[in-house]
Amino acid sequence: MYLSKLQQDDVFVPSEMVALKSLTQMDSRRGLEQAIISNGKIVNIVSKSYGHIPNELFFKIAEQMLIDAKLNYHKRSINRMDRSFIIDFIIEDTNQFSVKNTEDLILPMLRFKNSYDGSEKTSGHFGFYRKVCSNGLHVSQETLEFSIRHTKHNTDLMMPRLNHLFDKFLDNEFYSIVQKFDAMKSIDIIDTKAFVKHILEKTKLFRYECSDTNDDPSKKSREVIEILNHEAVLLNENPNLWLGYNAFNSLLHGTLKKTFSQQEKFDKVLFNEIYAMV
Numbered sequence: 001m002y003l004s005k006l007q008q009d010d011v012f013v014p015s016e017m018v019a020l021k022s023l024t025q026m027d028s029r030r031g032l033e034q035a036i037i038s039n040g041k042i043v044n045i046v047s048k049s050y051g052h053i054p055n056e057l058f059f060k061i062a063e064q065m066l067i068d069a070k071l072n073y074h075k076r077s078i079n080r081m082d083r084s085f086i087i088d089f090i091i092e093d094t095n096q097f098s099v100k101n102t103e104d105l106i107l108p109m110l111r112f113k114n115s116y117d118g119s120e121k122t123s124g125h126f127g128f129y130r131k132v133c134s135n136g137l138h139v140s141q142e143t144l145e146f147s148i149r150h151t152k153h154n155t156d157l158m159m160p161r162l163n164h165l166f167d168k169f170l171d172n173e174f175y176s177i178v179q180k181f182d183a184m185k186s187i188d189i190i191d192t193k194a195f196v197k198h199i200l201e202k203t204k205l206f207r208y209e210c211s212d213t214n215d216d217p218s219k220k221s222r223e224v225i226e227i228l229n230h231e232a233v234l235l236n237e238n239p240n241l242w243l244g245y246n247a248f249n250s251l252l253h254g255t256l257k258k259t260f261s262q263q264e265k266f267d268k269v270l271f272n273e274i275y276a277m278v
Contacts, residue, residue, distance in 0.1 A: 006074060006075065006076040006088075006090070007076050007077065007078055008075070008076070008077055009077045009078050009079035009085075010077075010079060011055050011059060011077045011078075011079050011085040011086075011087060012055055012056055012059075013038055013039040013055075013079070013082050014038075014039055014040070015036065015037060015038045015039070015052070015054050015055070015116055016036075016037050016052075017034050017035070017036055017037075017046070017050070017052040018034065018035055018037060019033065019034060019035075020032065020033055020034060020035045020045060021033075023035060023042075028045075030047075031047045032045045032046070032047065033046075033047060033048040034046045034047065034048055034050060036052060036116050036117070038082040038083065038116045038117075039082040041082060043082065043083050043116045043117040044116055044117045044118055046118075052116075053114060053122055055085055055114055058112065058114050058122060059085075059087050059112060059114070062087065062089075062110075062112045062124065063075075063087075063089070065161070065162040066089055066091075066110070066162060068161070068162065068163075069161075069162040069163045069166060071089075071091050071162070071166065072091065072092050073089045073090060073091050073092065073110075074089075074090045074092060075087055075088065075089060075090075076088040076090065076136075080260075082116070083115060083116055083117040083119065084113070084114075084115035084116070084117065084119050084120045084259065084260060085113070085114050085115065086111055086112065086113050086114075086260055087111075087112050088109055088110070088111050088127075088129070088136055089109065089110040089111075089112075090107050090108075090109050090129045091107060091108045091109065091110065091166075092107055099178065099181045099182055099185050099242060103131075103132065103235055104130070104131070104132055104235060105130070105131040105132075106128050106129070106130055106131075106137075106178055106181065107128065107129045107131070108126065108127075108128065108129075108166075108169065108170065108174055109126070109127045109128055109129040109136060110124060110125075110126055110127070110144075111124065111125055111126075111127055111136065111138070112124040113260055113261075119259055119261075120259065120260055120261055121261070123143065123144070124143065124144035125138070125140065125142065125143040125144060125264075126140045126142040126143075126144075126166075126169045126173070127139075127140050128140070128174075128177070128178075130246065132231060132234065132235070132246075133227075133231070133246055133249075133250050135246060135249050135250055135253055136253065137246075137249060137267065137271075138263070138264040138267040138268065139177060139267060139268055139271045140169070140173050140177065142165075142168070142169045142172070142173050144162075144165065180275055180278075181242055182242075183275075183278045184240065184241035184242040184245060184274065184275060184278055185240050185241070185242035185243075186240070186278075187240055187241045187277065187278055188238045188239065188240050189228070189238075189239040189240055189241065189243075189244055192225050192228055192229065192239050192244075193217060193225060195239075195244055196208065196217070196221055196224050196225055196228075196244075197217075197221070199244070199248065199270065199273055199274060200221065202273045203266065203269050203270055203273055205248070205252070205256075205266055205269075205270070206218070206220050206221075206256070207221075208221050209221075220251060220255065220256075223251055223255065224247045224248055224251050225247075227246075227247040227250050227251070228243050228244055228247035231243045231246065231247065241274050241275075241277055241278065244274060245270060245271060245274045245275075248270050248274075249267060249270065252266055252267060252270070
């Protein structure tokens with residue numbers, strides 16, 4: 001049931017690459033000859049040799065990889081202002097893991113990214129999906145390698161076969177990382193405010209204090225503390241490093257205005273700093 005509530009944005013918005021001169025009736029300098037139009041808006045200016053990759057091509061090939069690998073999955077799609085897009089394929093089969101609590105379910109996940117404004121590299125990587133907060137966790141190092149061949153009139157994608165890559169992820173990373181999740185869960189947090197302040201000093205994700213003259217927790221800091229305490233009550237356990245990591249992760253993916261790549265970068269930084277406390 002919880003997977004039925006996944007975000008479902010329309011990522012298949014109309015897009016095209018057209019000559020900038022046809023829109024402005026003016027000559028443009030070399031390297032800025034083409035405009036990328038997404039859903040009726042100009043979102044990028046590129047060279048005439050640029051290979052535009054429409055979502056209809058990329059995401060549908062990506063989904064076909066999961067179908068060919070006979071993997072059961074649910075989709076979550078996010079559209080950021082018709083400029084950058086992701087589809088998360090949350091894989092639901094026997095490869096599930098509960099972090100010392102049958103309600104705290106972790107599932108393997110595949111994320112594919114594309115952008116029309118150049119803010120994101122067309123890419124794919126493995127990660128984890130957590131049921132309780134509907135968060136994607138991006139601490140995995142396992143990426144999908146594929147090639148993009150640009151020709152004058154076409155862009156071809158050469159995608160890998162997914163079967164052995166998914167098995168490799170499960171063997172090499174999935175269980176080793178969820179064991180780290182378990183280790184984090186075994187360490188209680190005695191002072192949640194001190195914990196949040198310490199992690200923010202280490203990561204510089206945002207400022208802990210309200211201002212230079214007010215040492216009280218800022219609004220964002222209070223939100224992390226509230227999420228941490230709420231999940232502890234929800235799962236009937238003490239605040240711990242695992243819940244602390246996920247509280248930061250929830251704010252990172254839900255409140256802070258970061259690109260998908262910035263979210264994934266800070267996700268890894270947060271995980272490493274918090275795991276170092278085990």
